[in-house]
Amino acid sequence: MYGKIEKAASFIKEKFNATPEIGLILGSGLGVLADEIENAVKIPYSEIPEFPVSTVEGHAGQLVLGELSGKKVVAMQGRFHYYEGYPMELVTFPVRVMKLLGVEKMIVTNAAGSVNESFVPGDLMLITDHINYTGTNPLIGPNDERFGPRFPDMSEAYSKQLRAKAKEIASSLKIDTKEGVYLGFSGPTYETPAEIRLARVMGGDAVGMSTVPEVIIARHSGIEVLGISCITNMAAGILDQPLSHEEVIETTEKVKSSFLSFVKEIVKQM
Numbered sequence: 001m002y003g004k005i006e007k008a009a010s011f012i013k014e015k016f017n018a019t020p021e022i023g024l025i026l027g028s029g030l031g032v033l034a035d036e037i038e039n040a041v042k043i044p045y046s047e048i049p050e051f052p053v054s055t056v057e058g059h060a061g062q063l064v065l066g067e068l069s070g071k072k073v074v075a076m077q078g079r080f081h082y083y084e085g086y087p088m089e090l091v092t093f094p095v096r097v098m099k100l101l102g103v104e105k106m107i108v109t110n111a112a113g114s115v116n117e118s119f120v121p122g123d124l125m126l127i128t129d130h131i132n133y134t135g136t137n138p139l140i141g142p143n144d145e146r147f148g149p150r151f152p153d154m155s156e157a158y159s160k161q162l163r164a165k166a167k168e169i170a171s172s173l174k175i176d177t178k179e180g181v182y183l184g185f186s187g188p189t190y191e192t193p194a195e196i197r198l199a200r201v202m203g204g205d206a207v208g209m210s211t212v213p214e215v216i217i218a219r220h221s222g223i224e225v226l227g228i229s230c231i232t233n234m235a236a237g238i239l240d241q242p243l244s245h246e247e248v249i250e251t252t253e254k255v256k257s258s259f260l261s262f263v264k265e266i267v268k269q270m
């Protein structure tokens, strides 16, 4: 696998000869941030050796490198999900590539459903921690010490320092943020009401189908992580109404401007 990661990284380095310091993973409907990247070099995933391709609406499917708020960044405009049928090593492959490109800090964003009834659609939740309920782990199998240890510490998967900075920025921009625990299911089904009750009992505040695998791999490789969930609906059983992907995309559209100004300022001050 290391050779494949190196091959993808070398291909990208040929097209972008600067070193990106910040990685951005943009969730459903949040890819619009990548359009703000200046002097952008856009590489469709299909052109990058060994890269999978996105298959989900709201996930463009290209890597965008350039400058955002004066920093060199690499953004995934569209991510890969376990529910698409990719093995975890492919879902997280881009994070390994970002590490080899030189990324040391990463902002992972997602659309999520609220389990915490004090959260409402449109809220931005700073992720304090996650619960891996995907049923697997991207680090299962032989460990590559070139990335990290066999048994990585996860006591601060989401950087306290970056979160404190993000909270400062949110208040200066008068953006109301929440904080909470993200519980990652495998998907593609939305959760049942019983699964929501389980998520709540376990201490989850929001649920989704991504982020956990990427963050595990980022932390394994020593990348500092800030996680931001865009709450796009109340989880199943709370409002007793069916959920849809269309609703998810609609809500991210509504919060686009505050999300953009928030993340751009965070990147500037990172």
Ligand SMILES: Nc1nc2ncn(CCNC(CO)CO)c2c(=O)[nH]1
Residues within 6 Å of the ligand: 028, 056, 081, 111, 112, 113, 114, 190, 191, 207, 208, 209, 232, 233, 234, 235, 236, 243, 244, 245, 248
């Ligand atoms: N209740 C609930 N609301 C949500 N809003 C976004 N997502 C993340 C999943 N996003 C999928 C389908 O929209 C696309 O990756 C979820 C979720 O998993 N559950």
